[in-house]
Amino acid sequence: MELLEQAATALAEADPHEVSGQVLAEALSRLEAVESQLSAARLAVVAAIEADGTWATSGAASLNAWLREHTGRFTRETARMTTQARALRDHLPATGAALAQGKIGTDHLWTLVRHATSSPGCIQALSHPELGEQFLVEQASALDASRFDTLLKSWALRADPEAADRRWKAESDREEFSLARTTDGWHGTIWLTPANGTLVHQALQAQAGRRADGDTRSPAQRRVAALVDMAGSALDSGKLQPGARIRPHLAITAPLTTLLALAEAQAPARSLAGSRPAEVSRTGPADPGDSGRTTPDHRTDGAAEDLPVATIPVALDHDRLQGADAATLEDGTPIPFGLFAQLACESRLHRVVFGPDSEILDVGREERLFTAGQTRGIIARDGHCQFPSCAAPPGQGEIHHSLWWYAHHGSTTTANGILLCRYHHSYVHQRELLIERYPDHWRFVRNNGTTFATTRTRPVQPALR
Template structure:
């Protein structure tokens, strides 16, 4: 039957009439191309099958290494082609013809992976097609791996960071160059540093959420104990560096492997902690971790923070005098958590010695009880200047704080000095020789909690109060909204019932806490922080 078909019913005269024979010819050409692609891919699979039948066992030396390298390159190319095909399947909606309810379920059917992995594959395919076309080219050329793409796929979920990719000075081009020269693990740290630099507040929020996932399980088995869990970057580094230090180098004739020696090191550390022979004022025998802080980051962020504090002080002078706490009396000192994360926007983040970047609150936490030394490098890595390490809190000050506070001052906490640190109110460049009222003892957990949640600590005549910027006061019984009459800063806020358990605190110890830019020379300057972390 050769009757003419008109595909535009609204304007038949304006469109050329296509005959049935022409439609058949077009469909045949398309079908031929599709069949050709399938035949070609089938032929490639047959070739791979032939190689898999005993070929590898006959290889050795340089030929084996080259064969392995070519397979890795082929894998990335296939990954790129696979993502391209999956993006096309999603675009056309042909996945519905396979009986799947969603494109994720279709991917699970054909790849035989879990639904979580299938969703990851679909997300990667969409990102490569819509947002990362240059990375798709690199993947097709075998210059990067699928793992590199997955790192970026997480990042571009944020509209602000997706827009940052367009920045010619620090965007897609720079990340692409890094991806081509780094393995996926190194690239993940590079991207994390890039995210902290351009979205510090978002990074702080993500760090807070991630820290909630920390866990450690110690379960007795029939013939021993099984340990598993998750630690955030800082705590993980502390544990790793401490275990590595204790296990040391194996002695001659030691038959144990590194994992066995690490297990023994953990038991040794626990035994030392149980004996606990530390003396007050001499530190707490903690692990040492090194943090590199770009000089520009410290100087610029602190200068901006100082301007903010001066503006806030001027506002307070113009306003009403601070209101006394209804139970603890007048304010004697105010200890802020640190510097607003937004003031770090555009600044390179501090990093651990393995390159892991730190969010601003973690840097502020480590700076409180650390030794600071200046290291100035040329762009070629030559050391130009090495300053002597000095502490922000002197041993004399530490002994005085221990004698005054005795335990962690956070409401409801009773940890003693052996597991605590001195929270410091004075900026690092002022040398740390501050009045004792500007120092307070906090256990390691609550020290990080104070910085992560931007809590300001007020020392009153009869105790301490802990308040965040969202209008919450932390007490031994939970947290509560600050009433206008009890706000030390004079700001207003509505009263509300206590939020029991906020901050992880139980009812205890209520008698001792609150109740119901510059121009820099062509060198790279860093401040190394050796932080002492209690076991």
């Protein structure tokens, strides 16, 4: 031990930057081998300590507790240490010898302990002359830990199929997904079997698609966006409760005065200093799918090509929202006005009128801000999410527009709507990006008047005079 401590001290004091890369690579390989040898020695000591029994006289409740106190390791690490020590002592002598010689690593050891000693059938198969422990040790010395883990799972499945089925059933019973409300959101934990985990992972990968240029989200952020998209698409389809009178969805409750105040706060003139909203022509040509509703004049004579043909404001004048009652979720949780504006973009609205004693006086018919024809028209026109560098299909999209147009110009027109995926719909509201539509492109504008980005659109055919 003294010689080992002296060598470790000398090694720790050495400067690896003073040697070449080839020497460093060789040093790393040798360190891995030495670590395996040290692990073999440590596990032999643990097995001897357990056999000696002196640890029990210290008052420790268990060998794991005694090891935790003397090593300072986590409980899970001391439990793994005792499991490995017992397996090497009782079932894996060839594995212990290979570990002591540095031929296999500690990850290989743990894989062998987990799978090769998991059932009586597997333990019996270790004595097989051709496919027993010696065969597994040879494979461990030739494969990295990941590939060896796959091989050993197959070996265990063949050695004891019944035990593999029992594990599968037990793992299925362990599956869980918990989602709990916290003070500022939701927190969840999940554990799935390998098969179901792979299924969910592939679904999230497919939903997220390839990362677009300029998408700076982390993989975890893209996965959660994909999960929300999948939930929204499932609810939109109506397949979850096809017989229900009202499809399950997110319900927001707000007084009419709040909805009107939100519309006023979203007026185009206040959305961006110096930006002119498109003028509305009551005799202009109709957009595809608009069912004859009026749209902004497209100015096909080219006299005002520098002006947008439609403007979709997002920024809110919060002074106009002072004192307004907050919209709430079903459980009464208030939500920010910006989020309310986003959720109201593609919602069904219906009125409920209460009397002075809270009795229901009237329940109005449910109404969509966009008709089905208008929605089809916008999807046909845009084809996919129109945010720069995003090509999310319509199934992941929502129609983004301004409540101000609906409140002050009657029915919402398709000229004042744009198809955005759920993530970029939220992004536009959070960043308060005003959107201007031109004959051949969309322009996304920051609050300070500068261009955030532009997206080319499909060619616009001039209207017949």
